[in-house]
Amino acid sequence: MRGGSPKRPEPTSDGWSPRTEASVWLGLGLLAVGVVWFTVRAVEIDRSLGPASRQLASAAPPEASPPPPPPAPDAGAERHLALAWTVGAPGEPAGPLASVRRSAEELLARRLPRGLRRGAVIRAVAEPAAAPKEPRVLALDVRAPGQPRARFYRFGGSGTRRLVDEDGREPVPNPWQAPLATLRRTSPFNPKRMHPVLHRVRPHEGTDYGAPTGTPVYAALEGTVSWVGPHGGHGNWVAIKHDNGIETGYAHLSRFAAGLKRGDHVATHQVIGYVGSTGRSTGPHLHFSASRNGVYFDAETLLATRLRELPAEERDAFRAEKGELDRELDDIGDPLPAASRPGVGDEPASPADDPVSQPRAAASGARRQRR
Numbered sequence: 217m218r219g220g221s222p223k224r225p226e227p228t229s230d231g232w233s234p235r236t237e238a239s240v241w242l243g244l245g246l247l248a249v250g251v252v253w254f255t256v257r258a259v260e261i262d263r264s265l266g267p268a269s270r271q272l273a274s275a276a277p278p279e280a281s282p283p284p285p286p287p288a289p290d291a292g293a294e295r296h297l298a299l300a301w302t303v304g305a306p307g308e309p310a311g312p313l314a315s316v317r318r319s320a321e322e323l324l325a326r327r328l329p330r331g332l333r334r335g336a337v338i339r340a341v342a343e344p345a346a347a348p349k350e351p352r353v354l355a356l357d358v359r360a361p362g363q364p365r366a367r368f369y370r371f372g373g374s375g376t377r378r379l380v381d382e383d384g385r386e387p388v389p390n391p392w393q394a395p396l397a398t399l400r401r402t403s404p405f406n407p408k409r410m411h412p413v414l415h416r417v418r419p420h421e422g423t424d425y426g427a428p429t430g431t432p433v434y435a436a437l438e439g440t441v442s443w444v445g446p447h448g449g450h451g452n453w454v455a456i457k458h459d460n461g462i463e464t465g466y467a468h469l470s471r472f473a474a475g476l477k478r479g480d481h482v483a484t485h486q487v488i489g490y491v492g493s494t495g496r497s498t499g500p501h502l503h504f505s506a507s508r509n510g511v512y513f514d515a516e517t518l519l520a521t522r523l524r525e526l527p528a529e530e531r532d533a534f535r536a537e538k539g540e541l542d543r544e545l546d547d548i549g550d551p552l553p554a555a556s557r558p559g560v561g562d563e564p565a566s567p568a569d570d571p572v573s574q575p576r577a578a579a580s581g582a583r584r585q586r587r
């Protein structure tokens with residue numbers, strides 16, 4: 217009779233309990249998995265060994281071993297995008313080239329002292345990127361009518377907007393900002409000027425910018441208001457003392473910003489008043505001045521773009537990189553007429569096989585190989 221207690225484990229023919237039997241099967245299963253894993257690993261390791269290592273391991277005669285495979289294609293090789301176009305010309309390139317064109321024009325608009333004008337011819341070399349990333353502009357060549365050719369290079373640090381010129385200089389961020397939205401200089405700083413109203417030599421201690429009456433005037437830098445009110449020939453005048461010891465002045469104002477008073481702290485680009493023609497003035501304009509310890513100097517120098525040289529230890533690396541990018545820029549031909557623009561960016565019909573000849577094989581608008 218099978219035991220009176222149903223809960224008791226049932227013995228098997230060889231005397232093992234079901235629990236023990238399960239453990240044995242589990243062990244065997246694990247062993248089998250282990251064997252399979254080891255086999256797979258061994259094959260993988262064997263594959264990962266180069267032919268030379270295998271040859272040593274097998275101690276086979278050299279003639280019997282397969283010839284070494286040809287060198288693997290350079291995985292690090294990247295194709296640069298290269299293109300040329302005329303600013304404002306009709307026709308938009310497709311795909312990533314449109315993005316190169318857009319970012320190149322943005323970079324140059326910021327970097328060129330007089331901005332980017334229609335008719336300027338731009339050549340660009342860019343590093344492609346897989347979507348949704350956009351290609352990164354590496355080098356730019358710009359020729360604008362009536363201006364010298366200029367080249368700029370991305371150098372030092374990825375993801376930055378650092379763009380240095382041919383001498384490896386980059387603009388230093390300038391805390392000073394223009395006192396008017398648009399600067400139209402009508403008379404420069406001049407210590408020996410013949411005064412237009414007084415008709416005698418009288419130094420022009422500031423820079424005049426023509427602007428319609430009522431145009432907002434901004435603080436060129438944050439500081440403390442040191443004068444608000446009529447001030448002789450300055451007419452309605454605002455002066456601001458800055459932390460660096462410089463005092464700026466804003467003359468001939470038609471009116472002041474509401475509530476502005478001496479001792480107020482003003483932020484950079486805060487409206488302090490409005491253009492007028494009060495005081496000794498022949499027409500609405502802003503007379504913008506700067507002084508240090510009571511001595512006037514050319515206020516325009518505050519607004520000028522200042523350039524910083526690369527650190528000495530980076531110059532060799534820059535020259536090497538520049539040389540390479542210059543060759544790529546030199547290889548780009550003239551912009552294609554708008555009608556044939558769809559061809560820009562097409563693959564070359566027959567890419568050169570000889571890596572040495574490839575740099576010279578690049579044509580206008582063609583992508584090219586770089587190592």
Ligand SMILES: [Zn+2]
Pocket residue numbers: 403420422423424502503504
């Ligand atoms: Zn003036």
